[in-house]
Amino acid sequence: MDLVIHKYGGTSVADAEKIASVARKIGQVRDSGRSIVAVASAMGDTTDELIDLAHTVADEPDPRELDLLLSTGELVSCTLLTMALRSLGYDAITLSGFQAGIRTDDMYGKARIFSIDPARVQSELSDGKVVIVAGFQGITEDMDITTLGRGGSDTTAVALAAALNATRCDIYTDVDGIYTADPRIVPNARKLAEIGYEEMLELASYGAKMHPRSIELGEANDVPIYVASSFGDAPGTLIHRVEKVKELENRVKVTGIAYQANIAKITVRSLPDRPGIAAALFEPLAARGINVDTIVQNTSLERITDISFTVNRSDLAQAHAEVQALLSRLGGTEVISDPTLASVHVVGSGMQNTPGYASRMFRILAEGNINIDMITTSEIRISCIIKEDQVADAVRLLHEGFQLGEED
Amino acid sequence: MDLVIHKYGGTSVADAEKIASVARKIGQVRDSGRSIVAVASAMGDTTDELIDLAHTVADEPDPRELDLLLSTGELVSCTLLTMALRSLGYDAITLSGFQAGIRTDDMYGKARIFSIDPARVQSELSDGKVVIVAGFQGITEDMDITTLGRGGSDTTAVALAAALNATRCDIYTDVDGIYTADPRIVPNARKLAEIGYEEMLELASYGAKMHPRSIELGEANDVPIYVASSFGDAPGTLIHRVEKVKELENRVKVTGIAYQANIAKITVRSLPDRPGIAAALFEPLAARGINVDTIVQNTSLERITDISFTVNRSDLAQAHAEVQALLSRLGGTEVISDPTLASVHVVGSGMQNTPGYASRMFRILAEGNINIDMITTSEIRISCIIKEDQVADAVRLLHEGFQLGEED
Numbered sequence: 124m125d126l127v128i129h130k131y132g133g134t135s136v137a138d139a140e141k142i143a144s145v146a147r148k149i150g151q152v153r154d155s156g157r158s159i160v161a162v163a164s165a166m167g168d169t170t171d172e173l174i175d176l177a178h179t180v181a182d183e184p185d186p187r188e189l190d191l192l193l194s195t196g197e198l199v200s201c202t203l204l205t206m207a208l209r210s211l212g213y214d215a216i217t218l219s220g221f222q223a224g225i226r227t228d229d230m231y232g233k234a235r236i237f238s239i240d241p242a243r244v245q246s247e248l249s250d251g252k253v254v255i256v257a258g259f260q261g262i263t264e265d266m267d268i269t270t271l272g273r274g275g276s277d278t279t280a281v282a283l284a285a286a287l288n289a290t291r292c293d294i295y296t297d298v299d300g301i302y303t304a305d306p307r308i309v310p311n312a313r314k315l316a317e318i319g320y321e322e323m324l325e326l327a328s329y330g331a332k333m334h335p336r337s338i339e340l341g342e343a344n345d346v347p348i349y350v351a352s353s354f355g356d357a358p359g360t361l362i363h364r365v366e367k368v369k370e371l372e373n374r375v376k377v378t379g380i381a382y383q384a385n386i387a388k389i390t391v392r393s394l395p396d397r398p399g400i401a402a403a404l405f406e407p408l409a410a411r412g413i414n415v416d417t418i419v420q421n422t423s424l425e426r427i428t429d430i431s432f433t434v435n436r437s438d439l440a441q442a443h444a445e446v447q448a449l450l451s452r453l454g455g456t457e458v459i460s461d462p463t464l465a466s467v468h469v470v471g472s473g474m475q476n477t478p479g480y481a482s483r484m485f486r487i488l489a490e491g492n493i494n495i496d497m498i499t500t501s502e503i504r505i506s507c508i509i510k511e512d513q514v515a516d517a518v519r520l521l522h523e524g525f526q527l528g529e530e531d
Numbered sequence: 532m533d534l535v536i537h538k539y540g541g542t543s544v545a546d547a548e549k550i551a552s553v554a555r556k557i558g559q560v561r562d563s564g565r566s567i568v569a570v571a572s573a574m575g576d577t578t579d580e581l582i583d584l585a586h587t588v589a590d591e592p593d594p595r596e597l598d599l600l601l602s603t604g605e606l607v608s609c610t611l612l613t614m615a616l617r618s619l620g621y622d623a624i625t626l627s628g629f630q631a632g633i634r635t636d637d638m639y640g641k642a643r644i645f646s647i648d649p650a651r652v653q654s655e656l657s658d659g660k661v662v663i664v665a666g667f668q669g670i671t672e673d674m675d676i677t678t679l680g681r682g683g684s685d686t687t688a689v690a691l692a693a694a695l696n697a698t699r700c701d702i703y704t705d706v707d708g709i710y711t712a713d714p715r716i717v718p719n720a721r722k723l724a725e726i727g728y729e730e731m732l733e734l735a736s737y738g739a740k741m742h743p744r745s746i747e748l749g750e751a752n753d754v755p756i757y758v759a760s761s762f763g764d765a766p767g768t769l770i771h772r773v774e775k776v777k778e779l780e781n782r783v784k785v786t787g788i789a790y791q792a793n794i795a796k797i798t799v800r801s802l803p804d805r806p807g808i809a810a811a812l813f814e815p816l817a818a819r820g821i822n823v824d825t826i827v828q829n830t831s832l833e834r835i836t837d838i839s840f841t842v843n844r845s846d847l848a849q850a851h852a853e854v855q856a857l858l859s860r861l862g863g864t865e866v867i868s869d870p871t872l873a874s875v876h877v878v879g880s881g882m883q884n885t886p887g888y889a890s891r892m893f894r895i896l897a898e899g900n901i902n903i904d905m906i907t908t909s910e911i912r913i914s915c916i917i918k919e920d921q922v923a924d925a926v927r928l929l930h931e932g933f934q935l936g937e938e939d
């Protein structure tokens with residue numbers, strides 16, 4: 124029988140009324156003769172409230188204990204959803220992460236699924252039941268409860284879709300699909316009917332409200348992921364493997380414009396250009412958990428180099444202090460930083476093999492008097508670091524320049 | 532190493548401050564060099580709140596789903612208690628019912644423990660950890676989560692004490708021990724330093740704030756149970772096997788006076804006195820889940836009998852209707868009921884073998900102008916059904932008449 128996976132986020136199950144509405148949506152799938160497994164997150168802000176509660180008894184809650192505590196949030200929302208389904212007359216059952224066979228490593232707070240034993244879920248499905256699975260949680264080999272961290276429930280849903288050979292994984296959320304640009308900035312941004320995994324990964328990494336992790340998992344297992352609104356029936360966006368034939372036809376097509384604010388840049392001046400200098404600079408930052416994004420290095424003829432890199436603005440103070448402390452050992456002359464930057468990204472398949480896209484992006488920005496601070500490119504993305512107060516203009520100009528908007 | 536089990540009720544872990552206080556109490560045990568396993572209930576009114584939440588989505592929540600929902604209450608209180616212990620510097624770990632190896636049947640809402648696999652608890656104890664176990668819950672052979680119903684956390688604690696060969700099981704609660712009578716009614720009631728299992732069972736069945744179930748389990752496994760207040764260090768009451776030598780010395784001693792209010796009596800008049808008449812009357816009541824307590828049957832010479840029995844007042848309407856419907860089939864003439872009764876009980880070891888205790892009880896009540904409606908006796912108890920508005924007087928008079936009060 125045709126099997127679909129649904130995933131509902133916290134805002135979709137925030138109260139009894141919304142839970143009843145989700146139950147009706149799930150019931151419609153069942154009515155159509157398909158099997159369904161639905162993954163739900165904790166209700167509304169439950170997870171944050173539980174974290175606050177933990178901090179009332181401990182300054183640094185133990186990660187294992189915190190995971191066991193947080194795992195209760197999804198048990199509450201899921202049992203309520205199952206009860207709502209049953210009161211509508213559908214046979215349904217809740218399975219916790221461990222009952223659903225979701226095995227993880229023991230990295231509490233950010234565990235990774237290493238296998239799913241689908242036996243129990245399959246058995247309940249073949250009994251004709253709707254199976255509601257608690258998202259965001261799993262169990263280690265030692266029978267300890269873990270949580271999967273950011274994007275965890277999406278990951279549960281996509282992993283279950285892969286393990287159960289589901290037709291599709293539907294992610295129902297508070298956005299109704301993937302757009303060519305943020306609709307709050309670009310009013311005529313167009314909702315995409317479909318997008319390839321890789322382009323979606325780039326968009327997800329820079330702004331779209333989805334965690335890259337579940338997209339990667341979907342790509343690795345060839346699970347089509349459909350992103351749509353939990354409220355209403357507007358068509359969403361299908362993330363799937365775009366066929367090669369299609370890619371050839373569309374290879375010069377830009378998919379969308381992404382952006383990210385709150386970026387800071389650190390520049391280390393006049394470093395000796397010798398092997399190992401980058402490692403000596405970035406290893407101490409990594410050891411402190413500081414995530415470095417774009418890195419640019421310019422080498423002069425005198426074997427002297429400047430290295431610039433970006434970090435999240437919230438990490439700037441710590442990163443700056445760290446680099447300052449390293450400066451004399453590295454042999455540099457100065458550390459300077461700029462906290463008011465942003466990034467803007469043109470994403471599309473096969474762009475790097477198609478000359479002219481990068482220059483077109485630069486010209487559009489130049490015509491808007493937007494100065495480019497740093498540039499990086501990948502197979503399917505061209506990224507520019509610019510001043511933060513120009514990022515909305517940049518997104519609008521690029522969206523217009525690449526003709527991504529709705530046709531009138 | 533000496534191992535003790537502690538159990539803390541919902542009021543003892545109702546907020547962060549109380550949880551910290553319980554953590555200090557547990558820490559003191561650890562400081563004294565003993566191993567400790569502590570069982571905790573859900574915080575304050577959590578269980579009732581979760582039941583209310585379930586009723587917002589379903590009129591009759593599915594029992595399996597409700598148990599999975601309710602099991603989260605103890606996970607929250609226990610992980611918080613463990614975090615509090617760790618922040619005091621004690622190594623501690625929470626185990627859910629299933630992690631602690633508590634296997635039950637599948638009678639959701641009132642599951643019974645059929646075995647405990649203590650391997651995980653033992654392993655954590657031998658690592659030097661304080662083990663906090665979520666009370667009130669277990670797991671079936673099919674890996675479904677169950678709850679144990681009324682008195683469930685006490686039962687978890689006593690069952691663990693038996694499985695782990697603990698020295699003692701301490702039940703910390705909002706009363707500070709077992710008294711010769713309810714101190715709210717009898718101000719000079721005396722706290723008992725010790726009591727036998729059987730007498731405690733009688734007291735627990737009729738008013739003392741403890742569920743008979745955990746006492747039975749303690750008796751069957753010879754686990755000494757110590758009942759004391761979570762707040763303060765006043766000595767409590769030890770429930771244990773009173774040695775035979777001691778019993779002989781004390782055999783004419785009354786242990787305490789118990790009572791129960793909210794009793795209703797139903798009388799079926801003029802039934803034919805034939806075999807099977809009692810079964811025909813009580814089987815349909817049992818099938819509806821109506822608990823019948825005292826039963827008295829008087830047979831006349833004309834092979835006509837009246838049967839009277841007591842039920843909880845809350846069951847009266849249903850029970851009366853049920854008996855009324857049976858009346859013509861049973862061959863009786865009339866069903867009458869009295870909703871305003873109570874019971875008063877004199878409890879003590881070996882009373883039935885000691886003439887004079889029953890008559891002394893009846894005389895004390897008669898001198899107080901208290902009419903006795905029904906009488907039943909057991910090995911260690913004499914019970915009278917009386918008018919509810921006289922029950923406080925009856926308890927006071929009996930406590931005084933049997934000289935149970937504190938000496939001045």
